[in-house]
Amino acid sequence: MNAVDFFCGGGGMSKGLLNAGIDVLFGLDSNPYCQTTYENNNNIPYLNRDILDVDAHDLITEFPALLDDDELLMVGCAPCQPFSVLNPRNPNEHIAVNLLNEFGRLAEVIHPAHIMVENVPGIGGRGIEILNQFLDMLQREGYQYDSRVINAKNYGVPQNRRRFILIASRLFEPHIPPETHGEGLLPYVTVFDAIHGLPPLEAGEEVEEIPNHRAAGLSEINLQRMQNTPYDGGGRLDWPERLWLKCHENFKGHSDVYGRMYWNRVAPTLTAKCFSISNGRFGHPEQNRAISLREAAALQTFPDDYVFEGSLQEIGKQIGNAVPVHLANVLGTYILNEHNNLNLE
Numbered sequence: 001m002n003a004v005d006f007f008c009g010g011g012g013m014s015k016g017l018l019n020a021g022i023d024v025l026f027g028l029d030s031n032p033y034c035q036t037t038y039e040n041n042n043n044i045p046y047l048n049r050d051i052l053d054v055d056a057h058d059l060i061t062e063f064p065a066l067l068d069d070d071e072l073l074m075v076g077c078a079p080c081q082p083f084s085v086l087n088p089r090n091p092n093e094h095i096a097v098n099l100l101n102e103f104g105r106l107a108e109v110i111h112p113a114h115i116m117v118e119n120v121p122g123i124g125g126r127g128i129e130i131l132n133q134f135l136d137m138l139q140r141e142g143y144q145y146d147s148r149v150i151n152a153k154n155y156g157v158p159q160n161r162r163r164f165i166l167i168a169s170r171l172f173e174p175h176i177p178p179e180t181h182g183e184g185l186l187p188y189v190t191v192f193d194a195i196h197g198l199p200p201l202e203a204g205e206e207v208e209e210i211p212n213h214r215a216a217g218l219s220e221i222n223l224q225r226m227q228n229t230p231y232d233g234g235g236r237l238d239w240p241e242r243l244w245l246k247c248h249e250n251f252k253g254h255s256d257v258y259g260r261m262y263w264n265r266v267a268p269t270l271t272a273k274c275f276s277i278s279n280g281r282f283g284h285p286e287q288n289r290a291i292s293l294r295e296a297a298a299l300q301t302f303p304d305d306y307v308f309e310g311s312l313q314e315i316g317k318q319i320g321n322a323v324p325v326h327l328a329n330v331l332g333t334y335i336l337n338e339h340n341n342l343n344l345e
Contacts, residue, residue: 001336002065003073004028004112006051006103010308010318011038012300013075013118016328018042020336022073025063028054036309037318051102056109070171072112073335076103077323078119100130104137111141114174114335117166118323121149124164143168146175153266154179157324158189159299161269167335171342177334191285192263195295203289211307212315213294215284216275225258226277226288235259235281256281261291267299272320275312293319301326 001022005014008027011034017024027038028047035046060066078099100117107115115138123131124147138145145168152161155177167174181188201207203226204217218226221243228239236244236258259281261267273279277290284291291299293315297306301324308315 001071001073001339002068003075003332004063004066006074006076006106007078007099008034008038008046009077009321010034011042011044011306012302012322012325013077013328014038014042014044015302015306016323016325016330017073017075017332019325019329020332022332022336025065031317033310033314034318037307037315040309041306051099051106054102054106056106059106060110066110066112069111070113072110073114073116073332074103074107074110074112075116075118076100076107077117078103098130100127100134101137104134108137108141111170113169113171114339115143115145115166115168116331116335117147117164117168119164121162121164124149138168142170144173145169146173148176150176150179152324152327153188154182154185155327155330156181156186156189157266157301157326158191158194159267159270159324161324163323163327165331167331169335169338172338174335174338177330180330188266190264191261191267191299194267194298194301195291196263198292198295198298200287201289201292202287210294211305212297213292214312215289215292216312218277218289222277223288226283229258229260229283231260231286233260233262233265233285259283261285270296270299270320272317274320275316296320300324 003017003022003024005024005027008014008029014024014027024044026045026047028049030050032048035048038046145166147166149162149164152159165176180186198213199207201215203215206214225239225243228243230238258277260283261281263285268281274282274296275290275293277283282290296319300319300322308318
């Protein structure tokens with residue numbers, strides 16, 4: 001089976017599909033900073049293009065394998081910020097809300113056997129009108145589909161990451177794969193499982209022998225704050241008053257900010273700022289720093305030899321915005337198995 005990966009970013013979805021045994025023809029994304037990371041790690045062409053300017057017929061000319069529509073999976077993980085509960089703007093006022101339907105525009109022409117979409121849970125709330133337009137297209141084109149908000153931790157990802165998943169097919173009736181981890185199932189994969197084997201380092205340091213094992217620097221006051229944050233899940237509410245931020249003096253909310261991760265729990269949802277202690281519970285469980293880029297990648301289930309290129313900020317985006325590799329593998333394996341079963345019937 002072949003696949004094409006739209007809004008591919010640094011390649012989490014593509015890597016997972018490759019692990020599942022699916023050949024990825026190309027990744028497409030408008031962010032030029034992801035290209036080196038994507039191509040070096042996956043050996044797949046990266047099309048640095050804005051989907052608004054992409055013509056399906058031109059893609060078919062460039063990649064004739066797209067004509068084999070009974071052996072093709074189209075994946076689209078459109079930028080999700082307009083649908084996120086963290087974004088107060090009206091999603092209908094943001095160009096990114098059109099991206100799902102731009103993906104649908106291409107799918108109507110390419111007419112793949114299978115389609116997969118990943119997005120934030122809010123697409124079924126604030127983005128429901130956009131989603132419904134996409135679902136109308138699927139029905140019009142003869143696709144059956146299943147969709148659900150899932151949590152990646154229930155599929156073996158060491159992270160509390162809720163996401164909307166949709167699987168559609170013209171060839172079989174799809175179902176979101178059953179959970180594998182949680183109560184009565186396999187135990188959750190924890191932060192300890194994912195990162196405990198990496199060598200220690202100080203804030204601002206890098207271990208050159210291990211790709212991307214680099215931690216952001218800390219100011220003196222933030223270093224003191226980390227030194228006063230109890231190991232294994234401590235937070236800013238544990239600090240002496242002299243270290244409080246003015247904005248927190250009469251505010252008890254957002255207690256995860258400046259907090260440490262717990263060793264024996266899954267990590268919180270990683271974001272593009274997961275290398276910064278001021279942007280969430282991204283402190284190392286016991287070292288006085290935020291998690292390193294390599295540790296963040298491990299929590300997103302990228303393999304240790306997956307090397308990210310770019311600045312600290314750019315790599316943070318590539319990792320935090322990625323689909324966890326293992327989750328992509330689970331979803332890709334399900335689609336491939338269902339597709340292969342058709343040939344056995």
